[in-house]
Amino acid sequence: MNRFSFNARRIAVLIGFVATAGSFVAVDAVMAAPAKTQSVAIKGFAFVPHVITVAPGTTITWTNADEDPHTVFANDKSFHSSALDTNDKYSFTFNRPGDFAYFCSLHPHMTGKIIVKG
Amino acid sequence: MDHHPSDLLKAPLDRRDMLMRCTGWAGTAAIYTMGGGVASSISLDAALAGSFRHGKNQPFTFLQISDTHIGFDKPANPNARGTAIEAVEKIKALPFKPDLIIHSGDITHLSKDEQFDDAKQILSGIDTPIFFVPGEHDLLDEKQGAAFLAHFGRGTKGNGWYSFDHGGVHFVALNNVANLKPGGMAHIGDDQLAWLQADLAGLSSSTPIVVFGHIPLWTVYEPWGWGTDDSAQALAMLRRFGSVTVLNGHIHQILQKVEGNLSFHSALSTAYPQPAPGAAPSPGPLKVPAEQLPSMLGIRTARFVRGSAPIALIDQSLA
Numbered sequence: 001m002n003r004f005s006f007n008a009r010r011i012a013v014l015i016g017f018v019a020t021a022g023s024f025v026a027v028d029a030v031m032a033a034p035a036k037t038q039s040v041a042i043k044g045f046a047f048v049p050h051v052i053t054v055a056p057g058t059t060i061t062w063t064n065a066d067e068d069p070h071t072v073f074a075n076d077k078s079f080h081s082s083a084l085d086t087n088d089k090y091s092f093t094f095n096r097p098g099d100f101a102y103f104c105s106l107h108p109h110m111t112g113k114i115i116v117k118g
Numbered sequence: 119m120d121h122h123p124s125d126l127l128k129a130p131l132d133r134r135d136m137l138m139r140c141t142g143w144a145g146t147a148a149i150y151t152m153g154g155g156v157a158s159s160i161s162l163d164a165a166l167a168g169s170f171r172h173g174k175n176q177p178f179t180f181l182q183i184s185d186t187h188i189g190f191d192k193p194a195n196p197n198a199r200g201t202a203i204e205a206v207e208k209i210k211a212l213p214f215k216p217d218l219i220i221h222s223g224d225i226t227h228l229s230k231d232e233q234f235d236d237a238k239q240i241l242s243g244i245d246t247p248i249f250f251v252p253g254e255h256d257l258l259d260e261k262q263g264a265a266f267l268a269h270f271g272r273g274t275k276g277n278g279w280y281s282f283d284h285g286g287v288h289f290v291a292l293n294n295v296a297n298l299k300p301g302g303m304a305h306i307g308d309d310q311l312a313w314l315q316a317d318l319a320g321l322s323s324s325t326p327i328v329v330f331g332h333i334p335l336w337t338v339y340e341p342w343g344w345g346t347d348d349s350a351q352a353l354a355m356l357r358r359f360g361s362v363t364v365l366n367g368h369i370h371q372i373l374q375k376v377e378g379n380l381s382f383h384s385a386l387s388t389a390y391p392q393p394a395p396g397a398a399p400s401p402g403p404l405k406v407p408a409e410q411l412p413s414m415l416g417i418r419t420a421r422f423v424r425g426s427a428p429i430a431l432i433d434q435s436l437a
Contacts, residue, residue: 045342045400067192067403069228069258075300083228083258086192103300105262106254109343111301 037061040112042070042084042104047112056118059093073105080105178285181209181219181246182330182418184367185387187255188237189227194403195411198227198389199236204436205388205417206243216419218284219246222367222385223253223295223332225270230259234269252278253332253368254295263296279310281317287422288321290314292331294346304333304346311351318355326361326422328429333368336375336382339395344369356380363420363429369401371414372433383431386416413437 036058041048043065054060062072064084072090073080078100081090094100094116104110183205190198209219221241226233241248250270252263259265263277271278278293292314294304306314321327329335335352337345346352356362362380370387371394391404391414398404406414416435423430 045402066400067194069255071258082260085228101300105298106258107343108298108300108302109341 035059039063041065042072042110045070045107045110047102047104047110050111051113051115053115053117054094056095056097056116057093058116059091060114061089061091063087063089069106070104070110071106072102075101075103176285177421177423178217179214179419179421180284181216182222182365182385182420183209183219183248183388184222184385184418185224185253185370185389186221186237186240187224187227187387187389188240189230189233190389190403192390192403194390194405195415199240201412201415201436202237202240202388203243204412205415206240208417208434208436209244209246212419216246219244219248220289220291220330220365221248221250221270222330222365223251224255224367224387224389225250225253225266227255227389228258229256229265231265231269234265238269249282249289249291249330250278251291251331252293252295254298257295275313276309279313285422287326287328288318290317290327290329292329292335292352294331294333294335294349299347302347303337303340303343304331304349306346306348306352311348314352315355318359321359323358324360326363326429327356327359328363328365328420329356330365332366334366334373334382334384335364336377338369338373338384342395342401344395344401353377353380361428365418365420369395370404381428383418385418386414386433386435388415388417388436391415 036055038052038054038058038060040052040060040062042062045066045068047062052060062081062084064070064086067086069083069085071081071083079092084090094114097116097118100114100116102112102114186202187198188202195201225237252266252271256266257263267274267278274280276293277296279291281288281290283289292306292310294306297307298305333346334344335346335349339345357378357380360379364380364382366382366384367387369384370390370392371384372386373384375382391406392401393404413435416433419432419434421430421432
């Protein structure tokens with residue numbers, strides 16, 4: 001989901017402009033920061049790691065390693081994937097701090113959590 | 119429903135005729151009956167030899183097919199389409215014609231329109247009305263169930279539940295795979311439970327009931343989600359009936375349980391087997407040697423004789 005990380009970076013750039021009143025040094029520093037990414041495997045009917053703590057702006061990519069399809073579905077419905085068949089991926093960028101519990105809507109006993117901390 | 123069950127009852131086979139036709143394949147079939155709350159395995163001859171009584175309940179046979187997973191092509195069975203066709207051929211070759219067939223869900227693997235269409239084409243080879251409930255694999259479209267309703271759920275209530283009567287038996291089709299809750303198991307939901315209560319309200323307690331849904335209505339194995347969160351409410355409504363047979367799929371293996379007048383039976387898949395509860399780290403498809411696979415796939419015949427008598431179930435593998 002590159003669109004999300006692109007938007008996130010663009011917002012960061014805008015914030016940089018406002019906060020530094022035109023300091024291009026600060027903007028360059030934001031632009032140069034490597035994109036934050038983390039992976040979660042869907043394996044053996046479980047999300048691995050089950051709980052993961054990340055910084056705001058991190059993009060999480062889930063990859064289904066099972067023969068069975070799974071989904072990534074936020075408990076509060078704020079994000080969800082379509083059905084992920086074997087080797088399918090789904091990404092979502094977490095910009096807002098908070099705890100984001102999710103589950104597999106096919107196999108609801110499969111649960112996980114993303115903790116976003118600034 | 120497109121087919122009204124009351125139109126279906128054709129002249130049933132004479133019992134002796136039935137016996138003659140069935141004994142040929144009895145030797146390869148596992149037969150389960152319930153009597154007095156105890157499950158026992160008996161011969162098909164004995165199952166069919168019960169005396170028939172005249173009345174509104176006429177003997178008839180129906181079939182259960184389950185978990186065809188059209189579209190599945192993983193190592194556990196690279197040709198699930200082929201084994202579904204084998205199951206259809208097995209049904210067509212039966213020495214009798216069933217009155218109806220129930221499909222207990224996971225018709226497709228990924229709810230794609232082409233998979234629903236393919237399932238329809240494969241099953242169209244059977245000249246018998248088929249009644250469907252969805253499995254969780256049938257609700258994977260963007261609208262989470264619209265595709266199932268369009269292809270196989272026309273005329274049903276809510277997200278795919280309904281009932282009908284046939285041969286004196288009241289059939290109840292439940293959808294327990296929609297709107298599943300985080301950390302939970304299968305779920306019937308308040309709307310469907312309210313409908314069920316109203317649906318059963320007018321029935322005499324002597325009416326034989328067959329309930330079918332995808333995920334087991336009894337807790338087979340909670341760590342794998344093999345059960346239904348709110349099934350206790352449904353079962354409470356069913357306990358007053360003298361004979362309740364609950365048929366499900368989902369776990370791709372034959373398991374049964376008897377609780378008073380309620381008997382629960384899960385069926386084989388036609389696509390791939392799954393491990394016994396807790397026998398593997400996860401419930402994913404079980405890979406077995408190719409020559410062993412047909413013995414772990416199959417269909418089920420159910421023979422209804424009369425009101426208080428148990429329904430005889432005959433599970434037949436594709437081997």
